[in-house]
Amino acid sequence: MGALLMIFRSRTGQSRIFKGVLSGLLLTVFLPILPSLALAQEQQEIVCIQCHSGLEEKYSQPVKLWRSSIHAVNGIACNACHGGDPKDMANAMNPARGFLGVPGEKDIPAFCGRCHVGVTKDYLSSAHGLALGKGGPTCVTCHGSHLVRKVSLELISEKYCTQCHNFERAKLIKDAMLETELLIVAIDGRIEGFKNQGTDTGKLEQSLFAVRNRFHTLFHDVDVEKVKKESTQINGELKKIDNVLQGLDDARRKRKIAGACAVAGALLAGLLFHLLRKTYA
Amino acid sequence: MENDGRRNFLGICLGGLATLAAAAVSFPVFRYLAPRSSKVTNGKVTILEKDMPEGEAKFFEFAGSSAVLVRKRGGELTALSAVCTHLGCIVQWEKDKQDFLCPCHAGRFTPEGVVISGPPPKALTKIPFVVTNGTITVG
Amino acid sequence: MKPLKYLYDWIDVRIGARDIVEKELTGYLLPRNINVWYSMGSILLVIFSLQVLTGILLLIHFVPDADKAFTSVSNITNNVPFGWLIHTCHAVGSNMMVLVLLLHMLSVLFMGSYKRPRELNWLTGFTLFTLVQGICLTGYLLPWSQLSFWATTVATNSVNAIPVVGSFLVEFLRGGKLVGPATLGRFFALHVAVIPVAIAALVGAHLFLLQRTGVSTPPFGIKDSSNPWKGDTYRYEEHPGGIPFFPNYMLDDLRSISIYLACFLGVVFFAPHVFFPATAFLPANPYLTPAHIKPEWYFLANYQTLKIFPSEIIGLAIQGAAMTFLALLPFIDRGAEKHPLKRPVFMVCAIGGLLLWIGLTIWGHYS
Numbered sequence: 001m002g003a004l005l006m007i008f009r010s011r012t013g014q015s016r017i018f019k020g021v022l023s024g025l026l027l028t029v030f031l032p033i034l035p036s037l038a039l040a041q042e043q044q045e046i047v048c049i050q051c052h053s054g055l056e057e058k059y060s061q062p063v064k065l066w067r068s069s070i071h072a073v074n075g076i077a078c079n080a081c082h083g084g085d086p087k088d089m090a091n092a093m094n095p096a097r098g099f100l101g102v103p104g105e106k107d108i109p110a111f112c113g114r115c116h117v118g119v120t121k122d123y124l125s126s127a128h129g130l131a132l133g134k135g136g137p138t139c140v141t142c143h144g145s146h147l148v149r150k151v152s153l154e155l156i157s158e159k160y161c162t163q164c165h166n167f168e169r170a171k172l173i174k175d176a177m178l179e180t181e182l183l184i185v186a187i188d189g190r191i192e193g194f195k196n197q198g199t200d201t202g203k204l205e206q207s208l209f210a211v212r213n214r215f216h217t218l219f220h221d222v223d224v225e226k227v228k229k230e231s232t233q234i235n236g237e238l239k240k241i242d243n244v245l246q247g248l249d250d251a252r253r254k255r256k257i258a259g260a261c262a263v264a265g266a267l268l269a270g271l272l273f274h275l276l277r278k279t280y281a
Numbered sequence: 282m283e284n285d286g287r288r289n290f291l292g293i294c295l296g297g298l299a300t301l302a303a304a305a306v307s308f309p310v311f312r313y314l315a316p317r318s319s320k321v322t323n324g325k326v327t328i329l330e331k332d333m334p335e336g337e338a339k340f341f342e343f344a345g346s347s348a349v350l351v352r353k354r355g356g357e358l359t360a361l362s363a364v365c366t367h368l369g370c371i372v373q374w375e376k377d378k379q380d381f382l383c384p385c386h387a388g389r390f391t392p393e394g395v396v397i398s399g400p401p402p403k404a405l406t407k408i409p410f411v412v413t414n415g416t417i418t419v420g
Numbered sequence: 421m422k423p424l425k426y427l428y429d430w431i432d433v434r435i436g437a438r439d440i441v442e443k444e445l446t447g448y449l450l451p452r453n454i455n456v457w458y459s460m461g462s463i464l465l466v467i468f469s470l471q472v473l474t475g476i477l478l479l480i481h482f483v484p485d486a487d488k489a490f491t492s493v494s495n496i497t498n499n500v501p502f503g504w505l506i507h508t509c510h511a512v513g514s515n516m517m518v519l520v521l522l523l524h525m526l527s528v529l530f531m532g533s534y535k536r537p538r539e540l541n542w543l544t545g546f547t548l549f550t551l552v553q554g555i556c557l558t559g560y561l562l563p564w565s566q567l568s569f570w571a572t573t574v575a576t577n578s579v580n581a582i583p584v585v586g587s588f589l590v591e592f593l594r595g596g597k598l599v600g601p602a603t604l605g606r607f608f609a610l611h612v613a614v615i616p617v618a619i620a621a622l623v624g625a626h627l628f629l630l631q632r633t634g635v636s637t638p639p640f641g642i643k644d645s646s647n648p649w650k651g652d653t654y655r656y657e658e659h660p661g662g663i664p665f666f667p668n669y670m671l672d673d674l675r676s677i678s679i680y681l682a683c684f685l686g687v688v689f690f691a692p693h694v695f696f697p698a699t700a701f702l703p704a705n706p707y708l709t710p711a712h713i714k715p716e717w718y719f720l721a722n723y724q725t726l727k728i729f730p731s732e733i734i735g736l737a738i739q740g741a742a743m744t745f746l747a748l749l750p751f752i753d754r755g756a757e758k759h760p761l762k763r764p765v766f767m768v769c770a771i772g773g774l775l776l777w778i779g780l781t782i783w784g785h786y787s
Contacts, residue, residue, distance in 0.1 A: 119384075217384075269295065
């Protein structure tokens with residue numbers, strides 16, 4: 001660009017002054033609205049994470065695991081379960097501020113159950129819950145503690161179940177749940193697709209969440225007959241959601257057809273204008 | 282003169298196309314601006330007053346969703362949407378505590394639907410109802 | 421046809437309509453070697469009109485309140501009949517406006533039409549370009565989505581790099597320390613009132629200048645016998661024996677506009693989501709920065725420039741210098757030659773600059 005500047009030197013002093021004034025003017029006018037961008041600042045972390053991230057493996061691991069958990073996605077941070085003060089470094093782990101630390105094995109269901117009340121109730125009345133403290137599984141045996149993920153049927157697997165007993169009984173339940181689970185996963189994917197394209201899926205998400213939740217509590221009962229009985233009803237609920245999605249799909253298809261007509265119309269108009277133009281050659 | 286005929290023909294075609302285009306634009310704009318008819322849902326639910334003892338709640342389907350009618354100790358009636366405002370689970374009536382509990386994430390509501398504790402962002406929606414001659418009509 | 425003719429006569433007797441038609445339409449002659457690039461201005465007029473119309477329609481249901489903006493837009497696209505169509509047209513239209521504006525400017529650059537006596541056309545046009553960028557930037561915030569919130573945060577933040585007054589300017593732009601309800605208020609006012617009026621006024625000035633100076637002759641093909649500028653006195657650039665604007669070139673314009681509309685509608689109906697990442701449909705959350713927040717495609721080069729340089733002030737200064745250089749191009753590039761192939765230095769710079777811009781845009785997209 002410099003070369004260009006030298007070749008096209010301004011010829012008169014007058015225009016040089018003009019140029020100077022104008023460039024000054026333009027700079028002040030344009031700079032504020034110059035659409036230049038910088039990186040956003042990092043969000044301020046709570047003190048638990050600030051401190052624990054720098055500690056040895058045993059204490060920093062939970063932070064790392066939590067980061068990819070569903071709790072992290074939904075903004076449920078350390079203090080939501082462990083209590084304490086996430087804003088005050090000195091009192092972060094002060095029991096007076098509600099700090100709880102690590103629950104003992106027997107206290108785990110109650111620890112999680114402060115939020116997950118429904119499943120806790122089901123669990124406590126199941127064979128799993130009745131064996132609590134007698135070698136039976138707690139919540140974290142299957143769900144893990146910090147890396148809690150959105151549950152899928154994959155959780156019922158040899159890896160987890162055979163920690164305590166053989167897989168056969170568990171497999172019966174898994175098979176009974178499989179069809180409905182696949183339906184839920186498929187509907188979930190479709191809702192996600194619509195959501196990412198701007199459809200207001202709030203209601204659908206809520207319905208699906210409720211159905212999924214009701215379905216997943218079935219598992220905590222560990223009762224095959226109950227699974228089979230309730231699945232029919234749950235499938236009916238899912239069918240309702242599916243119908244709404246079907247309606248959305250139909251609307252999309254209609255819009256595409258209308259769009260094709262509109263594009264064809266515009267192209268036809270272009271062609272006609274072109275032909276008309278040729279008569280005036 | 283050959284041009285004149287052609288121009289006339291093309292002119293008519295373009296005129297027709299323009300009319301179509303005008304209609305295709307006007308229709309959406311008209312629909313966009315037209316006042317929307319308020320949905321008339323006639324799905325009323327009737328419940329007998331004698332089926333509603335004090336301190337009990339009755340769940341039923343209303344307008345394609347779950348609703349609950351509750352009679353507090355003292356006799357006051359309330360009709361509410363039973364869908365938790367947090368993530369959409371159906372709340373449960375805790376008779377001993379006389380409040381609603383959402384089993385999914387422990388949201389608690391008063392019998393009037395106001396949030397007591399937990400993650401729900403707002404109160405349960407109230408549903409209007411009338412009581413005539415021992416019959417409660419919701420909706 | 422009788423009543424129409426009667427009406428025309430009735431008007432003509434009163435305001436001399438035939439005179440105007442004779443002078444500005446049928447008698448308005450354009451160079452015989454005029455080409456399709458001369459239609460870009462007409463297309464832009466159509467786009468701007470469509471933006472104003474769809475904008476007014478959106479205004480009916482939009483609520484410029486930080487608590488309600490997102491739901492009101494979501495209501496438009498989900499519940500209001502054909503709201504999705506009007507909303508998509510407005511959003512896609514803004515991108516198309518920038519695209520066609522760039523094409524318009526490139527054609528003016530390569531055909532040397534910015535050269536004297538048309539410096540003022542270039543200056544008004546360049547100012548229009550920055551105003552269009554401004555209207556895009558302010559409009560981007562209004563849906564109050566994660567995308568708009570964070571793109572605006574990042575965009576306004578860069579002003580921080582200006583020495584001394586930077587931090588004050590950022591706060592002034594945002595109406596507060598951070599992007600928030602105050603920002604929405606002022607961006608809304610800018611987007612629906614201030615900038616559109618400024619654009620309309622400048623478009624008027626741009627057209628007035630075009631009308632006074634006359635249409636430039638393309639540097640290609642036959643030599644058009646005109647009334648070239650000599651710098652001594654005002655002269656209108658005539659094109660005797662040229663093509664009448666009405667009906668001939670108007671039909672050319674209408675053909676170009678139809679083809680543009682076909683492309684535009686194609687995007688609106690079949691690929692609207694090229695302009696909408698998923699974050700555009702999440703409500704703004706000041707406590708959660710989404711990953712990979714990127715500005716719109718036409719700001720990617722600016723974004724990347726800022727990232728390349730170790731200090732933001734250098735990046736900003738370079739952009740300011742480039743913008744100023746472009747704005748003042750007619751006063752810097754003062755040769756009379758307009759044919760691109762006879763301007764090798766210009767060609768090297770222009771193509772180099774264009775490739776640099778494209779390269780930075782692609783780099784910005786993938787970085």
